[in-house]
Amino acid sequence: MEDIILRVVGEAGEGVISLGEIIARACARLSYHVLTYRTYPAEIRGGPTMFQVRISPDPVLSQGDGVDILLALNPASLESDGAELRTGGVFLYDAPDANVSQEIKDGARIIHYPLPLTEIATKELNYYLGKNMVALGIMTALFGFPYNLIIELVYQRYPKAEKNLQALEAGFQYGKLHLEKRDQFLLKGRGSKEDRLILTGNEAIALAALAGGCRFFAGYPITPATEIMEWLAQKLPPFGGIVLQMEDELAALAAVLGASFAGKKAMTATSGPGLSLMSELLGLASMAELPVVVVDVQRAGPSTGIPTKTEQSDLNLACLGSHGEAPRIVLAPSTVEECLYYTIQAFNLADIYQTAVILLTDQFLGQRLETIPKPELLSIPRHDRLKYLANGEAKFLRYRLTPTGISPVAFPGEAGGMHVITGLEHNPAGAPDYSPETHQAMMAKRFKKLEPLPQTIEARKAFGDQEAELGIIGWGSSQGAVQEAISQARQAGYRVAALYLKLLYPLPIEQIREFIRSVKKILILEGNYTGQLARFIRSELLINPIQLNICAGRPFSPREVYSKIEDEIMSLHQHM
Amino acid sequence: MTKRSILEYRGEVSPVWCSFCGDYAVLNSLYQVFQRKKLAPEEIVLVSGIGCSSRLPHFVNAYGFHGVHGRTLPTAMGIKLANPQLTVIAVAGDGDGFGIGLGHFIHTARKNPDLKYLVMDNSLYAQTKGQVSPTTCPHRVTPSTPYGVMEEPINPIALAILSGATFVARAYSGKPELLTELLLQAIDHPGFAFIQIISPCVTFNPTDTYRSLTQKSYLVSDYPLEDRVKALELAQAEDRMALGLFYRVRRPTIEEAVREIVEAAQREGPAELAGLVEEFNV
Ligand SMILES: Cc1ncc(C[n+]2csc(CCOP(=O)(O)OP(=O)(O)O)c2C)c(N)n1
Ligand code: SF4
Numbered sequence: 001m002e003d004i005i006l007r008v009v010g011e012a013g014e015g016v017i018s019l020g021e022i023i024a025r026a027c028a029r030l031s032y033h034v035l036t037y038r039t040y041p042a043e044i045r046g047g048p049t050m051f052q053v054r055i056s057p058d059p060v061l062s063q064g065d066g067v068d069i070l071l072a073l074n075p076a077s078l079e080s081d082g083a084e085l086r087t088g089g090v091f092l093y094d095a096p097d098a099n100v101s102q103e104i105k106d107g108a109r110i111i112h113y114p115l116p117l118t119e120i121a122t123k124e125l126n127y128y129l130g131k132n133m134v135a136l137g138i139m140t141a142l143f144g145f146p147y148n149l150i151i152e153l154v155y156q157r158y159p160k161a162e163k164n165l166q167a168l169e170a171g172f173q174y175g176k177l178h179l180e181k182r183d184q185f186l187l188k189g190r191g192s193k194e195d196r197l198i199l200t201g202n203e204a205i206a207l208a209a210l211a212g213g214c215r216f217f218a219g220y221p222i223t224p225a226t227e228i229m230e231w232l233a234q235k236l237p238p239f240g241g242i243v244l245q246m247e248d249e250l251a252a253l254a255a256v257l258g259a260s261f262a263g264k265k266a267m268t269a270t271s272g273p274g275l276s277l278m279s280e281l282l283g284l285a286s287m288a289e290l291p292v293v294v295v296d297v298q299r300a301g302p303s304t305g306i307p308t309k310t311e312q313s314d315l316n317l318a319c320l321g322s323h324g325e326a327p328r329i330v331l332a333p334s335t336v337e338e339c340l341y342y343t344i345q346a347f348n349l350a351d352i353y354q355t356a357v358i359l360l361t362d363q364f365l366g367q368r369l370e371t372i373p374k375p376e377l378l379s380i381p382r383h384d385r386l387k388y389l390a391n392g393e394a395k396f397l398r399y400r401l402t403p404t405g406i407s408p409v410a411f412p413g414e415a416g417g418m419h420v421i422t423g424l425e426h427n428p429a430g431a432p433d434y435s436p437e438t439h440q441a442m443m444a445k446r447f448k449k450l451e452p453l454p455q456t457i458e459a460r461k462a463f464g465d466q467e468a469e470l471g472i473i474g475w476g477s478s479q480g481a482v483q484e485a486i487s488q489a490r491q492a493g494y495r496v497a498a499l500y501l502k503l504l505y506p507l508p509i510e511q512i513r514e515f516i517r518s519v520k521k522i523l524i525l526e527g528n529y530t531g532q533l534a535r536f537i538r539s540e541l542l543i544n545p546i547q548l549n550i551c552a553g554r555p556f557s558p559r560e561v562y563s564k565i566e567d568e569i570m571s572l573h574q575h576m
Numbered sequence: 577m578t579k580r581s582i583l584e585y586r587g588e589v590s591p592v593w594c595s596f597c598g599d600y601a602v603l604n605s606l607y608q609v610f611q612r613k614k615l616a617p618e619e620i621v622l623v624s625g626i627g628c629s630s631r632l633p634h635f636v637n638a639y640g641f642h643g644v645h646g647r648t649l650p651t652a653m654g655i656k657l658a659n660p661q662l663t664v665i666a667v668a669g670d671g672d673g674f675g676i677g678l679g680h681f682i683h684t685a686r687k688n689p690d691l692k693y694l695v696m697d698n699s700l701y702a703q704t705k706g707q708v709s710p711t712t713c714p715h716r717v718t719p720s721t722p723y724g725v726m727e728e729p730i731n732p733i734a735l736a737i738l739s740g741a742t743f744v745a746r747a748y749s750g751k752p753e754l755l756t757e758l759l760l761q762a763i764d765h766p767g768f769a770f771i772q773i774i775s776p777c778v779t780f781n782p783t784d785t786y787r788s789l790t791q792k793s794y795l796v797s798d799y800p801l802e803d804r805v806k807a808l809e810l811a812q813a814e815d816r817m818a819l820g821l822f823y824r825v826r827r828p829t830i831e832e833a834v835r836e837i838v839e840a841a842q843r844e845g846p847a848e849l850a851g852l853v854e855e856f857n858v
Contacts, residue, residue: 028858197856207856211849216658218650237838238847242657247683251650254643254680258623258654261641262662266654284644371858378849412639412655412662415618420587420633420640423626431589431634 003056004185005064008135009081010073013045015132019071020051021369022136022153026145027055028198028371029153030189035480036369037063039554042223042307050081057190060370061480065559069143069185071135073117085110090183092135092142094118111183113142120170130167137171142179143187147172195374201365204339205295206231209267211340211377212347213384214293215241216266218255220248220274223307224363225297228269249274253281253294260290261421263411265347269295272314273304275321275358282356283322286446288421289399289407291350291385293343295359297366300553309553310363312476312527318358319505319536327447328356330505334461334479336370340377342502345457348383353449354406360504362527364555365477385409388417397428401441405449454508462515464497465490470568471519472498473512473545475533478525478556485561494569504533509540516543521572523548523564525556582611589634596786598749598775599629599696602667605756606636613763621664623652625672627703629696629775632667646676649684649693653830656689660831663763664690670697674710674730681732685739685768687830692762693770695732696749698777699784706780716783733811736770737804737823743769744807744823748793749776750786754819761821767829774817789817796820 006023010016017038024034032055041047054064066086072078072093085091087109095114115138121131133154140150151165158164199207206228209217217236219229233243246252252268259266270278275296285292298314300306318330329349333342339361346357388396388408398419400407407428410417419430425442427433453459461479464472464486472482479500489496499515501508516522522545524534529551537545548564550556585607593599610620620638624630626645633640639662643651652666673681673695684691700718701707707720711732715724736744743765747755755773762769774793776784796818799806807823841847 025858031858196858197853198858199856203856207852210852216654218654235847235852237841240838240842240846242834242838244657246650247679250647251680251683254647254650255654255657257643258641258651258656259658260654261651262621262655262658264658266658280644281647374853374857377853411659412621413618413659415616418617418637418639420622420642422634422640422642423644424642429588 003054003058003060003064004068005052005054005066006069007050007052007067007081008071008073009048009050010132012041012043012047012049014049014073015129016049016073017051018157019132019136020053022150022157023139024053024369025153025198026149027053027187028196029149030145030187031192031194032056032187032190033058033060033371034198034369035060035063037364037555038367040308055187061483062558063555065557071139073131073135088184090185092139094131113179116174120174121167124170125163125167127163127167130163133164133167134171134174137168137173138175138179140168141172141175142181143185145187146189196371197374198369198371199336200227200367200369201333201336201339201361202227202297202367203231204336205269205343205359205361206235208340208343208377209293209347210235210239212344213265213382214267214347215239216256216259216264217241217243217268218246218252218259218266219243219268219270220246220252222271222274224299224366225269225271225274225295227366228295228297249277250281253278253292256292257281257285257290260292261412265291265351267293267295269297271297271299272301272317275314275317279317279321280323282328283324283326284423285356286322286326286328287423289354289446290356290421291354292356293346293350293359294356295361298360298362306553308363310477310527310555311551311553312362313529313532313551314360315475315504315528315532318360325443327450328358328505329353329450329453330358330360330503332360332476332502332504333365334476334500334502336365336368337372337375338502339365340375341380344377344380344382348381349453349457351385352383352406353453354385354409355446355450360476362477398430399426399428399442399445401428401445405445450506453506454503454511457503459501459503459508460511461500461502462497465495466497466518468495468497468519469572470494470496470521470523470565471515472496472523472525472565473501473515473533473537474498474525475501475504476527478527481556481558481561482525484558485565488558488562489565492566494565496565501533507536507540512537513541516541521568522546523568525561527551527556578614580611580614582607584617585610585637587635587637591635592631593628594779596778597628598698598773598777599632601749601752601755602694602696602773602775603632603635605752605759606665608756609759609763612760615663619661619663621655621662623648623655623664623666625668625677627669627672627701628777629667629669629698630672646672647680648672648677649680649691652691653684653687653689656691657831657834660690665692665694667694667696669702670695670699670709670711671701674732678710678730682735682739685736685741685770688740688742688768688827690766690829690831691768692759693768694773695771696773696775697732698775698781700777700781702777702780731811731816732772733822734808737807737811740827741770741823742767742825742827743821745771745821746774746819747771748774748789748817748819750790751793751819758821765824767827792817793819796822801825
């Protein structure tokens with residue numbers, strides 16, 4: 001079996017996501033690699049919903065292009081999604097009301113299975129909502145999923161709904177008895193036995209936060225970040241920690257900063273609108289040198305924007321948001337596995353450098369399921385704040401000027417460490433001090449302490465060819481699409497390389513410079529309108545990169561990245 | 577326990593307030609209460625927002641968090657939940673507490689953390705030179721209301737009672753013994769203890785002078801302190817200068833609720849990370 005893309009479409013409330021997730025989990029159990037992608041409306045009922053699983057015997061890097069198996073629970077999106085079916089693809093839809101155009105029927109040798117989904121659900125079962133389970137039953141029979149596995153997964157999802165199992169059974173029987181298989185897709189399993197996990201980016205962040213030592217979380221619900229708070233609310237208490245839902249994001253970050261001051265590793269998670277509200281307190285974290293981890297699962301902005309759609313447009317806010325000049329650390333993982341790793345890093349770096357660490361992901365990464373190798377979470381070392389030891393040292397100065405810019409801390413309750421932290425400019429003792437020398441020295445301290453950072457962590461990942469004609473720079477969840485496009489380009493004989501930045505503030509300038517020197521032409525690729533990273537790189541390195549920006553509420557596809565690569569290399573050749 | 581000297585609590589930074597500012601009385605009462613309760617300086621945390629009044633933590637030898645304008649209460653609650661052993665005292669002005677931070681007042685009261693919350697109310701924004709605040713009387717002329725204040729003031733005592741605060745009192749800088757007494761009771765109260773402290777600004781508020789306030793002030797009558805209806809009735813007196821304890825009840829604090837949740841979750845011993853990872857097995 002090659003890599004296949006299975007897509008389910010329907011209206012919100014029809015069970016598209018439940019159905020898709022069950023299939024994704026089934027495929028993971030059958031030892032395939034999976035990566036899911038979903039789009040859904042911000043409304044609870046109604047509006048088009050799509051859930052896609054890419055299934056492969058090899059690791060899956062992106063959501064891919066096109067569709068191999070399409071199930072439409074609802075006729076609304078038949079046209080647009082139908083048009084994406086690849087040659088030899090399978091189209092399952094709810095007959096008889098499905099209005100499939102002749103064009104799609106005739107096009108590219110597609111195999112059609114009109115199915116009586118509504119009829120079975122309503123007439124046989126008197127349970128319209130069971131339509132998705134009828135479809136699952138039919139697909140189980142058609143694609144050869146082990147029936148017991150599917151029953152187990154349905155049961156896990158709906159522990160009390162006997163009716164769903166009946167609907168599944170009805171669909172399964174229909175599939176076995178009335179459907180003649182005319183396609184070549186079989187998903188019987190791969191029989192490999194590696195230890196793997198299946199989880200979303202949001203779940204990975206929550207799990208890694210716990211592993212990284214987080215014991216205090218305060219937040220406020222917001223799509224698409226809420227899962228982090230909800231998971232931790234369940235799991236922190238057994239570890240002695242707690243989650244508080246606060247009255248707003250201001251209170252959330254304020255409480256987290258309070259807990260941090262008192263010595264806890266603490267975090268909050270939000271999306272753009274919440275990060276906007278938090279920006280004054282982010283400045284305080286920077287000024288008062290309080291460690292904190294803030295996750296921003298980006299969604300389309302500005303303002304309320306498109307709550308359920310992905311975008312990479314909070315980079316400026318994450319790096320520069322807050323008045324004055326308030327240095328912080330900004331990290332951007334690209335995959336679910338990296339969400340684990342960089343979240344633990346975020347807690348370490350927050351404590352080592354005593355500042356705010358913002359972890360930038362997005363809806364695509366936060367809500368996609370991926371299969372990953374089982375991580376050794378506990379083997380990643382954990383770091384805590386440099387502590388002041390009151391054993392005969394000179395008087396404790398909370399903001400003592402040191403060669404590294406990092407000053408030892410004391411926590412409330414510790415004798416000899418009394419001090420007051422403040423958002424006012426302060427002298428080494430922490431007392432308000434507005435003298436020119438103090439402000440200059442303290443600004444330098446706060447910036448200087450971050451200078452070694454690009455060399456001390458994995459600030460970027462590079463892949464592709466040496467001495468490439470085209471070098472792509474990007475960040476975040478588009479990495480997989482770029483990797484795939486590069487493999488394709490390589491097959492076409494092009495030499496392309498990519499540099500994915502994991503540390504976005506402070507930027508690893510030297511590493512970027514080195515990369516830029518090694519390629520002929522630079523393309524910066526971002527899921528935002530203006531090219532926020534491109535602007536930073538342009539001003540830091542005085543280069544004029546080409547840009548590829550999309551701002552459409554969806555992730556980059558490998559195909560569009562490839563065609564940009566092709567265009568740029570062609571034009572390079574023409575100019576030679 | 578060893579006897580402590582009041583000097584132990586004096587911070588290295590000297591107050592930057594104008595002479596006769598009402599906030600001195602609050603600072604002095606705090607010193608006395610700390611001494612009388614024999615609190616170790618390292619066990620005390622003072623949390624504040626922004627304003628003349630919010631400078632107070634700098635003048636005390638203790639831990640202090642002088643944060644941003646209005647976020648005093650959630651910050652204090654985060655500290656208390658992180659380390660419930662600490663004595664956490666939040667101090668603010670009426671602008672910080674009833675203007676920009678009012679939402680947090682209601683939500684913190686209903687969570688009932690074991691915090692002491694002292695609002696130094698001078699009926700104006702002193703730090704920014706005298707503008708109207710949420711407790712300024714109607715028609716008063718201030719730099720930002722040259723034609724007179726247009727709205728009704730809020731009623732912090734009634735609001736606190738209705739929001740679920742478990743200790744609600746009003747004190748006055750001009751009556752420092754009563755202030756100290758109420759502070760002592762607040763420290764002893766296990767829960768969210770709110771004291772509105774009428775604290776004159778001698779520089780920007782020519783109306784609410786010590787003389788006029790002292791004349792208007794009187795003590796609340798005796799009644800059962802858990803009588804919410806009676807407390808609310810008294811809180812609505814027009815003059816707003818009834819002093820003393822209005823309301824006191826005992827209700828579980830959020831720290832107690834958290835401890836219960838954690839203990840129940842750990843009944844079978846603390847959890848293991850490895851077990852959590854298993855939950856994501858394919
Ligand atoms: C977000 C924000 N807005 C405005 C200010 C300016 N500001 C500083 S203090 C203050 C009012 C303080 O009034 P109050 O809390 O009553 O304290 P007082 O100075 O009267 O003691 C204001 C508006 C600020 N520091 N931060
Ligand atoms: S301006 Fe008013 S409130 Fe501020 S210190 Fe002076 S008297 Fe006190």
